[in-house]
Amino acid sequence: MRKHRKSAPALKAERRQAILDAALEVFAAQGFAAARLEDVARQAGVAKGTLYLYFRDKEELFEQILRVEGEQVFGHITALAADDSLRADVILKQILQFIQTQILGGNRERLMRILISEGHRFPKISELYYREIIVKGRQAIMEIARRGAARGELRSDALTRFPQLFFAPIMLAVVWRGQFDQFDRLDVEAMLADHAKLILEPLRQETP
Amino acid sequence: MRKHRKSAPALKAERRQAILDAALEVFAAQGFAAARLEDVARQAGVAKGTLYLYFRDKEELFEQILRVEGEQVFGHITALAADDSLRADVILKQILQFIQTQILGGNRERLMRILISEGHRFPKISELYYREIIVKGRQAIMEIARRGAARGELRSDALTRFPQLFFAPIMLAVVWRGQFDQFDRLDVEAMLADHAKLILEPLRQETP
Amino acid sequence: MRKHRKSAPALKAERRQAILDAALEVFAAQGFAAARLEDVARQAGVAKGTLYLYFRDKEELFEQILRVEGEQVFGHITALAADDSLRADVILKQILQFIQTQILGGNRERLMRILISEGHRFPKISELYYREIIVKGRQAIMEIARRGAARGELRSDALTRFPQLFFAPIMLAVVWRGQFDQFDRLDVEAMLADHAKLILEPLRQETP
């Protein structure tokens, strides 16, 4: 029979998250410089001054957005990577599937769009992402690719040298959906299926 | 060739170009919203007011930057595409080569970076690029891919469906170089060579 | 009546009025185009940005100045006009008296000066004043004049045709005091007394 359903710290965390969510949307739509903190506040349902109780300034808010997501994403990917009982091409297709369902279409896609758009103007963030996300993702893919190449499960060992090639169409999808989907909707699922066929499938034709 | 080295219209065109160059650099570095016209003017070696003799406002300057380059680029690509005496994979490798030497590393890479970063906030520009560049590039690749697939010169017909897959690593290279090259320099040439091998090469193994 | 002398809304209204007062003075002195909002802000004792919390832009501030006064003025005049127990010339002299004491010499004179000076460049304002003030004032004078002419209380029925003649010396006084008073002070009271005699007094001489 307490007065407040939620404890104070829980409320605080919830409000912090509301601000981060609102900021993600506003920054994704407007970019860092053009985003107005008033819009963030309104969308988060708090007053402008409240933002400063949770974040030192606009830049820190921006950085915090990007620091939050992403960990769990690569938690899952590295978990998949660790399973060496599966064929490499199967794992990589699962990863593509995971990216499609877990990243594209939601907040994480917005996040990627922000990174792609603004990363180069925020070295701190680039560095963070390079260290926390890119390196880990690259490691995971390279590991899988190396194993797959050794076992002849992959068409090529290119991914051991350039795991970026694995992710390139995903980045393209994010950019495309951001600006060209209105003229020409991209069927990401089909594209990634073709992508998978191109780069992943071993040359089965040789085997017989 | 006496008193004036350059005619008045030539001077005007030159100055206009100087402004465009300066703007390209400043916009690429700062983004549209954060770019200060004073910086553009200083870098172009003119006064702030002079910008307005050449461009109505900041937005028009921004649009004009993007409207200028690009045409000749796709002039070359479509020229290559028209030559059906060459093998499809050869043509596509030439195009990759062309992109590497003519786009990456210079102003046009900056331009691509701006487009990738800001396109989605400027529908007019997205539309322009979709219509003028994307559609043409896509047509060219699809044409080549169709021919190549018919002749068995390509590993797959995926590019007839998703020519985007051909360009994805180039976009990735632009983004990567914009923010991660300082931590981990990307060997674009090598990556594109692997990209070419993955998606272009016909299944030569079958032929014998 | 403890902690805060004034309630928040009252403070807001007060500040709004302070801005309007300052703006009236600055606009009257400088004209719309030459007036600097910084001066308005300083004179109102607020920061420049504060103006925009109360008025959308310079033009709206200008319009609001003019929309405020005036109503009560013509409230009084129409009240006088409604009293048909008084002789017409008496009422009209009372109106002149009212104008002298309530309009000339204060903010409302400044307001008139602004209107006279700038009205023709602000059709919205001209229209507003025509509709709200001029029409009403004209109606009032015509009504009185008609009654007075019918009863032989006025020298002429000219005011039923051109009530403007009643107001013309007031407008002249405003303009004169704005620019020539420093060379030649105008005794408005005496002038209006002569004006009244000229246009109002019936031809008493005939009656005997």
Next chain:
Amino acid sequence: MRKHRKSAPALKAERRQAILDAALEVFAAQGFAAARLEDVARQAGVAKGTLYLYFRDKEELFEQILRVEGEQVFGHITALAADDSLRADVILKQILQFIQTQILGGNRERLMRILISEGHRFPKISELYYREIIVKGRQAIMEIARRGAARGELRSDALTRFPQLFFAPIMLAVVWRGQFDQFDRLDVEAMLADHAKLILEPLRQETP
């Protein structure tokens, strides 16, 4: 068989006049502060820089506009005033007639409008007009009024004390036409006829 029809000084004077005419129109429409010299130049058919060959700066151009007209106007009025063979009311009606045909409706009305609007912000101009025009006009009217009052040709000696009353409806007409004519066209001729009857006509009724 000269090359130019007009001599250089004549051309210069003509151009000067063209600039003054253009400036009068632009200043009357926009006011001093909002008027753009570029518009003046375009309307005068000269380049912006040319203005500075004829006038030191914007303010001097403005002053020169006002210094030009007006003299001949009061030349005529004082000539009429000097003729004491005519009845005062007749002379004053002629003056009203003259003002109607020679001032209202043309450049001189524009000039009056500028003076009324901006005079108080340009003490130099107020002073000039007071000295050159107002004083002379006042003298003329007072002289006529005094004569007329002495001879019983006028209804009242009010005009000897306040010659402004004679001019007030003219000022009102100028202001009215500037902003309210679009809503309610003022018949200036009829109004001035009523004005004349009110203030000028002697009390003829007494004479028989």
Next chain:
DNA sequence: TATGAATGAGCCTTCATTCAT
């Protein structure tokens, strides 16, 4: 003498940040 491109001071307006309540 005439031109009009170039200049840069100045002003309106926005918005991140502060702070009294």
Next chain:
DNA sequence: GATGAATGAAGGCTCATTCAT
């Protein structure tokens, strides 16, 4: 803690004025 009114620095844009041609 939360609010949102207030602040004022910053930047886009205009336009009077200059000056090379």
